[in-house]
Amino acid sequence: MISVLAQERLLGAALGCAFTGIVVFEERKSIYRSISDPHSPIRTQSQIKEPIxxxxxxxxxxxxxxxxxxxxxxxxxxxxxxxxx
Incomplete structure (x- = not known):
């Protein structure tokens, strides 16, 4: 039987992995979207989207x-x- 402390650590690790995966996925999606359109004008500093x-x-x-x-x-x-x- 897994102790409560071990369960909390496993839950924390799982949530941390899920959170990291979501952030990485969103950042990659943003990067791919920014380079996918070859005809888009060069973005100015005011047009750059704030990070998540x-x-x-x-x-x-x-x-x-x-x-x-x-x-x-x-x-x-x-x-x-x-x-x-």
Whole structure:
């Protein structure tokens, strides 16, 4: 029987993979759409579409990710540190 902690980790991994897949798919779709029309005029800076997630969101997401990783692996790091690794 899988423990609750293992189930939470598997769920987190599955959701992370799904989220990453969606973002990669949308970015690729945007890239292919931008290069598929050879007769389109050169795009100016004002015509370039904003990414799916803005810069502020990406930086906040990275901060939360780093915080979660720190909290998850803190016991392992402390154990290794206490052994002199």
């Amino acid at each position: 997630f803005g810069k502020k969101y990406r930086s906040e997401c990275a901060h939360l990710w780093n915080k979660a990783v720190d909290q998850t692996f803190r016991p392992m790091i402390e154990a290794l540190s206490s052994r002199g690794w």
